[in-house]
Amino acid sequence: MGRLGIFVLLMLTAALVQTTFFARSLFFDVTPDLLLGVVICLALLEGPTAGAVAGFSVGLLRDLLLDSPVGFTGLAYLIVGYTVGIVRPYVQSSSVMIPVVGIFVGSLAGTSIHQILLALVDRSSIGFDRQVRVILLTAVFNALLTPFLYPAIRRLTSLYQKEKVYRW
């Protein structure tokens, strides 16, 4: 299976798990954002371009499944995917905490950017206190999911990059 095939499969699986298993109000009325977690993992493993492409397509899929203005999640995830991919090589560490911190900060940024974009076009439908709760808890939940998510995606991406040499 090629790189594209693996990616599409990953995206669909994440969307499905998000809408079924992580259907809303699982814990404290907030659900983890698995799709954003997948984007950040790909950005960490594959660099900024892959992160940006993944962010855009995953965000677009999410928008299409929702009714909210289409393209806004795409933009937010695109920015996060690209930035995480750019920053990763500058972090001189191979600690296991890297993906956890990356996903936490990335989720924090991604959800905030999305909320800000929605507020800009006056389509934000939830109150400020709930916005803050959603942003913080989504980041915490996503960070907690990292130990399951990151190794799984690393294994998947290694399927097509055996010959690739890392230089950072």
Add this chain to the structure above:
Amino acid sequence: MYRKSTKQRVALAALLAATATVVTLDFRSNRGGPIRRAQDVAVSVVAPLQDGIGRLFRPVGEFLSGLASIGGLRSEITLLENENDRLKAQQREFPGVLLENERLQALIEQKPWTQGKTIAARVIGVGPSNQEWTVFLDKGRADGLREDMAVVSAEGLVGRVTLALRHQAKVLMVIDPEHAVGSKLTGSGETGVLGGKGEDDMKFEFIDPDAPVKIGETVITSGYDKGIYPANIPIGRITRVQSSRDGLSKIAHVRSFVDFSRLDTVLVLLDSGPVSKR
């Protein structure tokens, strides 16, 4: 060391341009065009899979959310025990009620709000978002569903169809903060607007701040809001009443009759919706 390549910049620029295009297309084409077709494709790919996986996962998800609400369960048990006693007492009056029921059945067949042309649909998925209270149904345009049709359950009002795709439809639930419905009280007939508050109780804003309101009173649709909802569909019960300090406005908190976390089968009222779209 790492260096930004031209290829990378081109990719980023292309993606940003794509975003701008998509956003513009979406804002310009109101319910139609390529975005709508893309939505159709995305939902028709995901929804059937969702349906299958949903059946597998739902018990697990319910178990987990059950764990999170274990504290509330205890008070719920006491509540249910009380209700059980009450129901036992009621059961003794059952034969009399049965006779009365037969008499009433002649007057109203089944639930009065499920009259007319309806179609039953199953909830196959939940909108993947922390800020939208929506569900997907397994029926769509092909089955006669259109946007703005009312959706009800045996308990009362569920919401309205906001997106009718070929074989699926999306329903905006009454508890969504974007949702508002013209409604009135069964007792006094006072009218107002009922808005969703997400996980919290809905908010009923009265037109007349001096309106007499009783806790526990039932709120039903008034049928005044451009005809989306037919009149007299039960929505919920008043749990709390609040007056603003200046006495100029009054707000009641309303708990829905429908348990939105356990929504399964619903009815779509095919005769409802704005007159212009029928």
